[in-house]
Amino acid sequence: MFSIVRAFAIILLALVGGKAVAYLLPFNFPASIIGMLVLFIGFNTGVVKVHWVQPGAHYLLKYMALLFIPIGVGLINYFDLVIAQWPALLASITFGTFIVMAIVGHVFQRINPRD
């Protein structure tokens, strides 16, 4: 139990740090990403040990998909918008996805140093 509380406390601390930095930035930037970078720096400098965070992070990562269901259900308020602009939505989902996949796959295949 202690290990889970400690893990969540560290994650929340990093998030609060991220929020503080985001507040000070002159432009909009997701505070959670800054919090992630704060924690990442913590690991790399050895200030935070991996096994302190693991017990809580494990659950958050395992059930991450569950967490965005409530916001996804909010789509219910935008049905008119989806119906009105479906060509743009469909094209961007399909073309966007496959073009990015092709570019990333081919670029890395070309420059990847193999041993």
Add this chain to the structure above:
Amino acid sequence: MFWLALPLTLLCFFSFRKLYQHYPLPLFNPVLLSLLSLITLLITFDIPYADYATGSAPLSWLLEPAVVALALPLYQQAQQIRKQLKPILFTCTVGVASSLLIVIPLAWLLGADHSVMASLAPQSVTTPVAMGITQSLGGLPALTAAVVIIVGIVGAALGLPFLKGIGVKDEASQGLAMGAAAHALGTARAIEHSEQHGAYSSLALILCAVLMAFLAPLIFAFYMLFLP
């Protein structure tokens, strides 16, 4: 409905997860099925979304901590693939930039308005990050969430055969492409395929999310100078 929202969401997600574990078909994606059932339920019983959102808020509060927790796999993967970090970073930058450069004008050409363009721009990165970016661009996070999930389902289902078809044979490149284009769902599929696939895919998932947070506002602002 207020007090039912959370248990109903959990019930949906965990039953569909069970179903998916037995029949791992892309269309049985637990998030997709949960969204469809909950939306149907809300419409059928004429429940306002605001009531449901208040009741299920504890889940939404955990989104930001979940993004922070991604630091852990990032740290572990970066250790493993240290030698290739530069080419990986370069590839992900190219991937994220090309996604933005293609998606925004394409949506505009097909008649998307400002809020829809802002909602589509970060479509290739993982949902919580994409929603944060959308919000900062003035888009609709709920629309982004739905789009990102569909992108992930399409990418996870068709990604590997597509990559093989266009001549991407290298395992590392395939994994990276799955993570970069189809985020967490692509990564989940890549992990099923092999451990190595999964490592590259989750690294791409996280790096692309960070890069997207930096590049999306810049490229979006750049396009908005030209597109009315």
